[in-house]
Amino acid sequence: MGPLDGLTVVDFSTLLPGPMASLVLAEAGATVIKIERPQTGDDMRTYQPRLGEDSVNFVMLNRGKRSISIDLKRPDARDKLKPLIERADVLIEQFRPGVMSRLGFGFDEVRDINPKLIYCSISGWGQTGPKSNIAAHDLNYVAETGMLGLSTGADGAPVLPPMLAADIAGGAFPAVMNIMFALRERDRTGRGVHLDISMADNLFAFNYWGIGSGLSGAGWPKPGGELVTGGSPRYHIYRTRDGRYLAAAPIEDKFWENFTRIIELPAEFKDPTSDTGVAIAAVAERIVSRTASEWKALFDGQDVCCSIVATLEEAVKDPHVAARGLFEHTVGSSDGRLSALPVPIASVFRTSASHRPSPALGASNELLES
Template structure:
């Protein structure tokens, strides 16, 4: 039996953070019911590329869920949803603060229907504060929490990150953690709670080291100058002779000693007295003398904490990833199937179903009649 089997989640969210959170719950056995607009549904359905009627993005994020299509602005919407709310355990919403209340579905409204309901609101800036209704996306949250400012490239400009860190690490995953905390608390008290998940708030923990330095008076970190922002030769990215890159992170002395010996770094550049910029340039010159394949062979079996920077295609096909079975489960739609998203639910807790489809819009509307 999956740990969340028998748990019912009503998901009013769209796009990424909320659907990712409810996907994690679904993979652990919860019944997840998406509430979508008539005709168009979740905005993610219309994205490219396609897999049948829906986008690949939608299919991957909504594996194993059910879909109800209803216009929340209709006068009878709350009445139709009340039986579902009555028996639900968790409600996830991702509107700007105040929207659910205007629809008659705010926490104060629904707890009168179901006092045991765990109500999770995911938003960019949180439910309170001067920015609570300011429009923003992932890049904005990274910019305004100081993370982007520590990611300067060689020209000094911040580097556009390829991952949606605020949506997933700041929104979806904290939502899941706090939903589980709330369910555990409900076991003791019998009462639900309103959870306020701010994607921006949750990004600060990722800069714990910089906060510690700045708040203690030791100095605020600068891009390109700190241990993990490019200031050290022991944590850097170096170009190879064939135009690829080595991600080198031999931070500890034992790894640094192995690394410098293998690349042939001059002795005067190895010690703590060496100028950091000169040491980085010396390491760069060594790495630039061979191809990525040659360096991979040199580092193979050695404790050096070094990797060839892989493409996403190479990463998916890595023998270690294949051996771990990360992409063995599948998701499907009317257009076929593809490997499912390898979300962080341990195999021992996963629903025991290898293939699960994404829902057709409104396919579970009969639930409104039950």
Template sequence: MRPLEGLLVLDFSTLLPGPLASLILAEAGARVVKIERPGRGDEMRVYEPKLGDDSVNFAMLNRGKQSIALDLKAADAVEKLTPLIRRADVLIEQFRPGVMERLGLGYEALRQLNPKLVYCSITGWGQSGPKAHTASHDLNYIAETGVLGLSAGADGAPVLPPVLAADVAGGTFPAVMNILLALRQRDITGLGTHLDIAMGDNLFTFLYWGLGSGFSGAGWPKPGGELVTGGSPRYQIYRTSDDRHVAAAPIEDKFWENFTRIIELPEAMRDPAAPEAEAKAAVAARIASKSAAEWQALFAGQDVCCSIVATLEEAVADPHSTARGLFTHTLKAGGQEIAALPVPLAPVFRAEPTRGIAPRLGETTDPLLSL
């Protein structure tokens, strides 16, 4: 039995943070019902590339769910949803603060119908504060919380990240964690709660080291000046002779000693007292003397904490990914079947590899609303 079997989740969210959160709950056994607007549905459905009628992004994030198409502004919308609300265990919404209240679906109204409901609101800046109603995307959250400012490219400008850190790490994961905590609390008290998940708030956790330095008076971190921002030869990306890259992280002395021995770094540059800029340049010169394949062969089986920077295609095909079964689950949409998105659930909490099907817009509207 998957641990969340028997739980009903109503998901009013769109795009990424909320749908990924409800996907994780679904993979753990919960029944997830998406509430979508008629005609268009979740905005993610229209993204490119397509997998059948909808986008592959939508299929990736919404496999195994059910879909209701309902105009939430209609006079009878709340009445139609009331039977489901009374039975629901969890509700996820991602509107700006106040929208659900105006629709008659705010927490205070719904807890009168269902005191056990765990009501999770995911927003960029939270339910209160000066930025609460500010429109933002992932790039804005990492920009305004200091994360982006600590990255720097060759020209010193911040580097555009390829991952949606605020949406997933600041929104989805805290939402799932707090939903599970709230369900555990409900086991004890019999009552649900309202969860205020703010993506911007949650990004500060990732900068624990910088906050500690700043708060303690040791100085606020700068891009290119700290251990993990490029200030040390022991935590760097170095170019190879064939224009690939080595991600080198031999931070501890034992790893540094192995690394510098293998790359034949001059003795003077191995000394921890060596000027960092000179040591970085010396390491860069050595790494630039061989190809990525040559370095990969030399580092193989050695404790050096070094990796060849892989493409996504290479990472998916890595034998370790295959051995871990990361892409054994599949999803089906539009007559096509592809590997499903891996989710961070321990295998013990998931069913054997399954085929998830992405829901067509409103396909379960009538049966679910007629209960």
């Protein structure tokens, strides 16, 4: 029994943000029913690499869910789905604004069917505003919210981020959070609500420090010029002798003292008021004098806030990660299994959804008859 046991979620979304959100709900015990188009289903099913008939991406994001295959453009689609919507608690959709209304499943239309339904719309730019119908992907959202402009390489050009921050941190997780708020509010009022989740809107919180600085008149941050953008020797990435990298974050004085002592930094570069560029170069000269393994041995057991930059493979296989059991559950089918994706749910709330496979396309079409 999970905390969301008995909750029914009808998920019209595809690809990443909506499916990630409904995965979190499923893992907490909710019954999630994917609504997919016939023949092809969710586009994520066709991605590479494969695990059986579907992609690894689809298998990881849709474990423990059910699938209904139906053409939403058919005249009878609304009638077929009406009984399901009547008993649902949450609806998730990820189309551009206006698409669900044109299909007959907009908030106003489904509210007439089920006034208690929590209707969650996830979109790039939100349901209103001049950009609301502009096509975009994760890279566009991080570019237009100022995040990408603060992340630059040595040549000053923005660095392509390896994580899909807008989709997950700006879309999926805020959707889950607001769905839970809405369910709590429904307990009090008995009414559903329309949630407008904008992936771009939700990225601004990550640059709270820069926004605060700019709006207060202290100055807008510059790439490479601030504490967290590479403007301090106390928060920087340094190359080691063997071509690996040290992520050094000894910000507080006690950590800085330990760090500079271990790397034997000359005293003239320890003063925080000294020229930061010169200090960064001096630290870099010390770090490049040893290999990553040598620095790891020197820093082990010391309070220095330093890490060797890990590959993704190293991170997944880290003994600490194994001890935490992050990848202990598996997902898949007779065609193969792999570790299930860890989602940010406390272990006390996780249910057996971690062990159930992702659904075959249309495997739960009998629900249309019930």
